[in-house]
């Protein structure tokens with residue numbers, strides 16, 4: 001499903017250059033439940049942003065579902081993202097003026113899903129992440145973990161092929177985390193949805209069928225613990 | 229140091245009222261290293277915001293360092309906060325247009341610390357949280373865990389009596405978390421700085437000398453595991 005060869009991502013800040021990714025080769029097959037782990041600043045978010053078509057690599061080749069995407073413009077990338085990829089952002093990226101329902105349904109509205117069935121689906125997925133009583137709340141009327149779960153629901157409501165989850169349980173207590181992980185495991189088992197996580201959470205790692213280690217912008221050889 | 233009696237905090241949203249805190253009684257002595265834990269939405273951030281003079285309770289009495297603070301206005305609360313309390317926000321609250329150095333030194337500038345000694349102190353505390361090479365970076369040029377550490381450094385640079393830390397390690401890997409916890413334990417042991425955490429992180433909990441449980445806006449009886 002995802003094939004990265006020699007991916008680099010560099011940022012130029014005045015006179016310094018930061019190499020967030022430094023020659024990454026990675027393949028992710030359909031149906032995987034995979035964790036990328038590494039120290040703070042090692043390149044996890046950068047990697048997920050490129051796979052999720054939210055950012056473009058400085059160099060390297062990137063194929064998603066058989067298509068070479070390196071030279072696509074942002075509109076093409078947005079089209080693919082909207083149709084195939086659910087993204088749970090590390091910083092949630094909720095829209096402050098929209099309430100929980102409107103934040104969750106937003107990506108579906110962008111791609112033109114019919115509104116009537118959508119509202120019922122939004123209600124259902126909000127219940128599954130424990131937010132059934134908060135549908136009318138705005139983001140600043142929610143706790144940190146509640147906001148995180150809005151971000152999770154928004155990624156899942158689009159019924160994506162791939163979910164890229166950047167530290168999706170960082171603000172969640174044990175019980176809520178287990179609930180979320182179970183939901184994701186079910187989607188993986190029944191719908192063959194591919195999950196790629198960046199996480200430090202041992203509970204997520206306990207369920208991963210494959211763990212990939214990243215340090216200083218490159219995958220660490222010999223630590224790829226299996227093929228899903 | 230901190231005494232809360234019958235604290236409630238309610239939010240009115242249209243026709244519903246959310247009781248974020250529902251009659252909290254809590255005492256925190258100088259020099260404690262205490263964790264408040266509870267499910268997402270249970271009231272941890274709300275509690276820390278009130279103790280940190282960032283918000284006011286709806287009802288109840290609150291004493292900080294012997295002074296009754298319930299009827300103080302926001303300017304008085306800001307004065308106390310700037311002099312005595314360091315706060316590590318769950319959402320970091322960095323100022324986007326300021327770089328790492330400027331974000332860390334900001335609270336000291338507000339209270340008029342002399343600039344020359346301040347810059348050296350900022351550099352030192354940035355090094356202690358592993359950000360020595362990022363002093364000129366702006367928040368949007370940093371990873372999630374790097375931003376969290378700017379928030380931590382900003383709380384510690386003021387040399388506060390109390391540090392209120394709302395999920396301070398949520399975005400940090402094991403190694404970085406242990407480094408931060410060690411730094412905090414040292415300040416607690418050598419400078420008698422009081423630490424009150426909201427956290428789900430077992431590594432922080434492992435070092436807590438007292439754990440307080442909160443659910444649905446109230447402390448759960450029988451679960452206060454000790455007095456520091």
Ligand SMILES: Nc1ncnc2c1ncn2[C@@H]1O[C@H](COP(=O)(O)OP(=O)(O)OP(=O)(O)O)[C@@H](O)[C@H]1O
Pocket residue numbers: 140141142143144145146171172173239241246247248266267268269270271272273274275318
């Ligand atoms: N500004 C607000 N307006 C309305 N309701 C709020 C507001 N802030 C918090 N709440 C509600 O109050 C309750 C407690 O929120 P709080 O942020 O204290 O929880 P928390 O324990 O910190 O949760 P988490 O672990 O998810 O960060 C939640 O149900 C939340 O929705």
Ligand SMILES: Nc1ncnc2c1ncn2[C@@H]1O[C@H](COP(=O)(O)OP(=O)(O)OP(=O)(O)O)[C@@H](O)[C@H]1O
Pocket residue numbers: 011013018019020038039040041042043044045046047090368369370371372373374399400401
């Ligand atoms: N927009 C940017 N501009 C400049 N540098 C950046 C930018 N985004 C990230 N970086 C740098 O690139 C490196 C990798 O960042 P990235 O966010 O991918 O790390 P991460 O592994 O997700 O870390 P964390 O666990 O802290 O979230 C870091 O050193 C960071 O400072």
Ligand SMILES: [Mg+2]
Pocket residue numbers: 044045046090166198371372373
């Ligand atoms: Mg990250």
Ligand SMILES: [Mg+2]
Pocket residue numbers: 143144145272273274318394426
């Ligand atoms: Mg909170």
